[in-house]
Amino acid sequence: MGVTCVSQMPVAEGKSVQQTVELLTRKLEMLGAEKQGTFCVDCETYHTAASTLGSQGQAGKLMYVMHNSEYPLSCFALFENGPCLAADTNFDVLMVKLKGFFQSAKASKIETRGTRYQYCDFLVKVGTVTMGPSARGISVEVEYGPCVVASDCWSLLLEFLQSFLGSHTPGAPAVFGNRHDAVYSPADTMVQYMELFNKIRKQQQVPVAGIR
Amino acid sequence: MSGVRAVRISIESACEKQVQEVGLDGTETYLQPLSMSQNLARLAQRIDFSQGSGSEEEEAAGADGDAQDWAGAGSSADQDDEEGLVKFQPSLWPWDSVRNNLRSALTEMCVLYDVLSIVRDKKFMTLDPVSQDALPPKQNPQTLQLISKKKSLAGAAQILLKGAERLAKSVTENQENKLQRDFNSELLRLRQHWKLRKVGDKILGDLSYRSAGSLFPHHGTFEVIKNTDIDLDKKIPEDYCPLDVQIPSDLEGSAYIKVSIQKQAPDIGDLGTVNLFKRPLPKSKPGSPHWQTKLEAAQNVLLCKEIFAQLSREAVQIKSQIPHIVVKNQIISQPFPSLQLSISLCHSSNDKKSQKSATEKQSPEDHLYVLEHNLHLLIREFHKQTLSSIMMPHPASAPFGHKRMRLSGPQAFDKNEINSIQSSEGLLEKIIKQAKHIFLRSRTAATIDSLASRIEDPQIQAHWSNINDVYESSVKVLITSQGYEQICKSIQLQLNIGVEQIRVVHRDGRVITLSHQEQELQDFLLSQMSQHQVHAVQQLAKVMGWQVLSFSNHVGLGPIESIGNASAITVASPNGDYAISVRNGPESGSKIMVQFPRNQCKDIPKSDVLQDSKWNHLRGPFKEVQWNKMEGRNFVYKMELLMSALSPCLL
Numbered sequence: 001m002g003v004t005c006v007s008q009m010p011v012a013e014g015k016s017v018q019q020t021v022e023l024l025t026r027k028l029e030m031l032g033a034e035k036q037g038t039f040c041v042d043c044e045t046y047h048t049a050a051s052t053l054g055s056q057g058q059a060g061k062l063m064y065v066m067h068n069s070e071y072p073l074s075c076f077a078l079f080e081n082g083p084c085l086a087a088d089t090n091f092d093v094l095m096v097k098l099k100g101f102f103q104s105a106k107a108s109k110i111e112t113r114g115t116r117y118q119y120c121d122f123l124v125k126v127g128t129v130t131m132g133p134s135a136r137g138i139s140v141e142v143e144y145g146p147c148v149v150a151s152d153c154w155s156l157l158l159e160f161l162q163s164f165l166g167s168h169t170p171g172a173p174a175v176f177g178n179r180h181d182a183v184y185s186p187a188d189t190m191v192q193y194m195e196l197f198n199k200i201r202k203q204q205q206v207p208v209a210g211i212r
Numbered sequence: 213m214s215g216v217r218a219v220r221i222s223i224e225s226a227c228e229k230q231v232q233e234v235g236l237d238g239t240e241t242y243l244q245p246l247s248m249s250q251n252l253a254r255l256a257q258r259i260d261f262s263q264g265s266g267s268e269e270e271e272a273a274g275a276d277g278d279a280q281d282w283a284g285a286g287s288s289a290d291q292d293d294e295e296g297l298v299k300f301q302p303s304l305w306p307w308d309s310v311r312n313n314l315r316s317a318l319t320e321m322c323v324l325y326d327v328l329s330i331v332r333d334k335k336f337m338t339l340d341p342v343s344q345d346a347l348p349p350k351q352n353p354q355t356l357q358l359i360s361k362k363k364s365l366a367g368a369a370q371i372l373l374k375g376a377e378r379l380a381k382s383v384t385e386n387q388e389n390k391l392q393r394d395f396n397s398e399l400l401r402l403r404q405h406w407k408l409r410k411v412g413d414k415i416l417g418d419l420s421y422r423s424a425g426s427l428f429p430h431h432g433t434f435e436v437i438k439n440t441d442i443d444l445d446k447k448i449p450e451d452y453c454p455l456d457v458q459i460p461s462d463l464e465g466s467a468y469i470k471v472s473i474q475k476q477a478p479d480i481g482d483l484g485t486v487n488l489f490k491r492p493l494p495k496s497k498p499g500s501p502h503w504q505t506k507l508e509a510a511q512n513v514l515l516c517k518e519i520f521a522q523l524s525r526e527a528v529q530i531k532s533q534i535p536h537i538v539v540k541n542q543i544i545s546q547p548f549p550s551l552q553l554s555i556s557l558c559h560s561s562n563d564k565k566s567q568k569s570a571t572e573k574q575s576p577e578d579h580l581y582v583l584e585h586n587l588h589l590l591i592r593e594f595h596k597q598t599l600s601s602i603m604m605p606h607p608a609s610a611p612f613g614h615k616r617m618r619l620s621g622p623q624a625f626d627k628n629e630i631n632s633i634q635s636s637e638g639l640l641e642k643i644i645k646q647a648k649h650i651f652l653r654s655r656t657a658a659t660i661d662s663l664a665s666r667i668e669d670p671q672i673q674a675h676w677s678n679i680n681d682v683y684e685s686s687v688k689v690l691i692t693s694q695g696y697e698q699i700c701k702s703i704q705l706q707l708n709i710g711v712e713q714i715r716v717v718h719r720d721g722r723v724i725t726l727s728h729q730e731q732e733l734q735d736f737l738l739s740q741m742s743q744h745q746v747h748a749v750q751q752l753a754k755v756m757g758w759q760v761l762s763f764s765n766h767v768g769l770g771p772i773e774s775i776g777n778a779s780a781i782t783v784a785s786p787n788g789d790y791a792i793s794v795r796n797g798p799e800s801g802s803k804i805m806v807q808f809p810r811n812q813c814k815d816i817p818k819s820d821v822l823q824d825s826k827w828n829h830l831r832g833p834f835k836e837v838q839w840n841k842m843e844g845r846n847f848v849y850k851m852e853l854l855m856s857a858l859s860p861c862l863l
Contacts, residue, residue: 001626073621073630088621090609186624 425599739776
């Protein structure tokens, strides 16, 4: 368990998502990173059912239920800017029971899949973000294992990110600033993924809506 | 005649008993009255038969008097009176009865007279002295007394016998009751330590570790027997216990797991014939009853069997480069090349035969008790694991498995953490790892010790840590010179001995990994020792005020060492006149050269270039020091002497 930074890698000009991913992974392999299987993070959106909404007409909050192959026995449920719940995988069954309160948004499933690389203490995951059948973007996750305090190792992470992302190195994730000197938890990773997915969804939604 | 005599009749009181004596206090002692026969005898003695028969009258009077006497005190004075009257008036009718009586008395007297007269002649009749007849009546009461005494004694004896019988009965009953009570109290005590249940009229107990999480299929039941039918008359043996237990025959005796490491593989013919040398049964604790020790021994046998069964199952299942061999009661594995670990189940029953053979074939003690103990620990851990996985209470929504597994979801454990929880290393793998570690540790210790005893000059000290893990232990190795411990502290090695390899952490942070081969460690230590000497010179130079001109741990010049590299140092004296150069190799040993000032060397040919006298202060050629001829107990001391000899006298 370490500190993780999740960022988005823009698709290189004149190249497909697949090609960009290949470019990145080749760079990593050149660095000497070791391939260690695959990874998968998925996210499903639920909105609160109309019947349970208050009479004041408040807008229903969105809830995201996520899974991460890094935490195979866990299931995460998050609200935007809200609390994050880590539960065991039986939570999915519970969500089915809670149909009356939370309804699954149709075709909202978004996930990222890719290869997991180990480079000394760093764990790098480069994945393709897909929503339905189409690839929408590239996610890059870097985890530094030996440290649990984000502020202590951010510069190290940044330096490492720069080594293979080059100019696309992201800024410090928002979750790092939330709690200064606090122990980093897996939920923070999921929050970053949620934000990433939301960003990608919004980016893509505009043109999609235009087409419709 | 009676009419003439005025008869005065004295009336005596009817004192039946004659007074024999009157005591001073007035008490009278009586004589016993004579009985009838005694009286007669007395009277008869009085008769003077020698007198001839007198007149009738006399005779009658005598008879009368006799009769009077004979009648005793019972006849009253009236009778005398009447007698007189009868004689006086014979025809008086009212006295007829008296007359008749008298007549009959007379008749009888006549008969008596006749008899007596006949007796007197002693022809037809004789009289025995009457006094002799008095004896039988005297004896009679004695016999009677005897008989009655006998009878009463018999009665008393009978009562006593009856009582005794009753007592004996009650005593035996008591004893039986006591035995019964003892059995119950023993059963209660047994119940406190062992699981018991009643099946039919039997009491069965449970020896198995099933309740502790064991999955061994042996039923492990024992039977509780009441042991009350002993002979009460005989002395009860001291270790008698009314409760006895019967354990299954295959759990009898004593058993243990023998773990040993042998250097070379034995012949295949020897496999599976591990000597069952018997260990003395553990002495029962003074307070505990004998069934406790019996049951504990049986339970131990059961546990040993379970351990062995588990190990042999794993030995067959686990695929390893060199397959584990399971033969009879032995499991053989090869942790390192030419080294074999054998784990065997030694079970000796109590019969004489096996004991005898055991004492004959006492095997050498290569038993690793630590590993045996650890095997027991491991199986218990295994039990605990199976127990905790099914342990209730358990959240209804959570998946089955032990608690950490259950928490791994909500606590978002990552893959590595989950893997560490799920480590499904078997008993055999663990014990082999432990055996490897133990072997590696002992071999390291032996290597260090042999080096320390072989090489004296740089001294090796090994500080073993007391507390270590089953898979890792550490030792701190210091290389010092005697007498210079304070200044020569450069070589401090921390050896972390693992399962397969030894990690050496140098003082400066270098980490070197050595394999299990002892030669590697030995070579490494030798090269460190040689470096130590050069380091020591450097330290000494600092203390002595000499200047270090050059220093190298690994010299690239000179003869090549087979182990490591030679190291070298050159130091110059404080005023710069002299220089000492030391080269020390692990194999070639040390070579010490001294450089003299040019002006002290006579054999140097005058150079054409160095004409000026100032060049004489340049140092000249090196000369080797015959180091073994130097005085001093060790290298550093010799070096100190050399340095001080070459230093200028400051005074």
